[in-house]
Structure formats: structure tokens, C-alpha cells
Amino acid sequence: xxxxxxxxxxxxxxxxxxxxxxxxxxxxxxxxxxxxxxxxxxxxxxxxxxxxxxxxxxxxxxxxxxxxxxxxxxxxxxxxxxxxxxxxxxxxxxxxxxxxxxxxxxxxxxxxxxxxxxxxxxxxxxxxxxxxxxxxxxxxxxxxxxxxxxxxxxxxxxxxxxxxxxxxxxxxxxxxxxxxxxxxxxxxxxxxxxxxxxxxxxxxxxxxxxxxxxxxxxxxxxxxxxxxxxxx
Numbered sequence: 001x002x003x004x005x006x007x008x009x010x011x012x013x014x015x016x017x018x019x020x021x022x023x024x025x026x027x028x029x030x031x032x033x034x035x036x037x038x039x040x041x042x043x044x045x046x047x048x049x050x051x052x053x054x055x056x057x058x059x060x061x062x063x064x065x066x067x068x069x070x071x072x073x074x075x076x077x078x079x080x081x082x083x084x085x086x087x088x089x090x091x092x093x094x095x096x097x098x099x100x101x102x103x104x105x106x107x108x109x110x111x112x113x114x115x116x117x118x119x120x121x122x123x124x125x126x127x128x129x130x131x132x133x134x135x136x137x138x139x140x141x142x143x144x145x146x147x148x149x150x151x152x153x154x155x156x157x158x159x160x161x162x163x164x165x166x167x168x169x170x171x172x173x174x175x176x177x178x179x180x181x182x183x184x185x186x187x188x189x190x191x192x193x194x195x196x197x198x199x200x201x202x203x204x205x206x207x208x209x210x211x212x213x214x215x216x217x218x219x220x221x222x223x224x225x226x227x228x229x230x231x232x
Contacts, residue, residue, distance in 0.1 A: 014090035047126030069109035071128035108136025115205025132202035139210025
């Protein structure tokens with residue numbers, strides 16, 4: 001399933017969400033402009049490597065927790081993440097306001113990074129991507145806009161259909177799939193699990209954080225609306 005857009009228009013231009021998308025694109029273009037060897041060095045230096053984090057010391061080891069969430073491993077990785085952020089982030093920023101949204105996004109990324117560090121403690125592979133921070137946005141969206149609908153492209157064998165899926169179902173299914181894969185990774189052999197791959201637990205940690213914290217940090221007016229269509 002590929003999300004195309006949601007049914008809730010933003011009331012104001014999403015300054016922070018747009019800036020985050022632009023920054024991610026610029027960082028990726030910088031990565032691609034590097035030679036293969038320089039690109040590898042860049043990813044190893046600024047990506048999140050759990051084994052290095054737990055074995056290292058000093059302030060420098062903390063930087064990849066943030067820098068890694070603005071890096072991506074390929075065009076599809078970048079496009080899929082930025083599409084999700086574009087669709088869901090503007091509405092969350094609408095409710096939180098620009099400053100709160102920026103802080104929320106960064107802390108979601110930090111929490112997601114820590115979840116990955118705990119799950120893959122001995123992994124020596126660098127992890128990059130904004131998906132953990134975006135998972136926090138998805139969790140917040142689920143709480144704030146449960147009755148919204150997501151216009152989704154669904155390939156069925158040789159046919160492609162565009163359908164409206166309630167956000168509660170779409171995001172709920174997404175989280176369950178992440179949880180299933182994360183638990184499967186925990187149950188797998190140690191060397192398979194610790195080798196890294198998709199950062200399932202970063203997704204899970206970010207999403208749970210978004211669900212848990214969004215009502216606490218929302219402005220008072222944000223917490224009083226009965227549904228996503230008020231006060232529009």
C-alpha cells in the first residue's frame with residue numbers, strides 16, 4: 001500500500017515540516033555527490049552504529065543519534081520516508097505549532113534511535129533514515145486524526161486501485177506489521193537479529209512515543225476538539 005494523501009487540509013503552511021523534508025533531500029544529494037569511498041566514510045561517521053555507541057565515550061558518540069535521522073540509504077528509502085512525512089506531518093504541525101512540532105520531531109527521532117540501540121546492542125552496521133522520527137509523527141497523527149482517511153494506492157495482482165482507508169486502520173495496520181517484524185527479529189537467531197537490517201524497533205519506539213506524548217504536549221485548544229474536523 002502506498003499512501004498518496006490524506007483528507008485533512010492543513011490550515012497553515014507547514015514551515016517546519018517542509019524545512020525538514022528539504023534538509024533530508026539536501027543531505028541525501030550531498031551523500032550521492034561523494035565518491036563511493038567518501039560516501040562509505042560519511043555514513044560510518046554520521047550513521048548510528050550501536051556497537052560503537054555502547055563502546056565509545058565522550059560527547060561525539062551522541063551526535064549520530066541526531067545526524068542519522070537526516071540521512072538515507074537510497075532513493076526509494078528517501079522518497080518513501082519523505083512522502084509519509086509530507087502526508088502526515090503537516091497536520092501534526094498544524095495542531096502543535098511550529099516550535100513544538102520541531103521539538104517533537106527531533107525527540108521522536110532520539111527516542112527511536114535509543115530503541116534501536118537497545119534492540120541491536122552489538123550490531124556493527126550503521127543505521128540511517130528518518131523513519132523512526134516519522135513513526136513518532138504517525139503515532140501523533142493517529143491520536144489527533146483517528147477519523148481521517150488516507151487515499152491509498154493498492155496493487156491487487158495486475159490491477160491497481162485507489163481507495164480511502166480510515167487512518168485508524170491504515171496506521172494501526174502499519175504499526176502491527178512493524179511490531180510483528182520486530183518480535184520476529186527478537187525470536188530469530190542472535191547473529192541474524194544483531195546484524196541489523198530494517199530498524200523495526202526504531203519504528204516501534206518512535207510510534208509508541210508519538211502516541212503516548214502527543215496529548216501531553218498539545219496546546220490546550222488542541223486537546224479539546226472532538227474530532228479532526230473542528231474547528232475548521
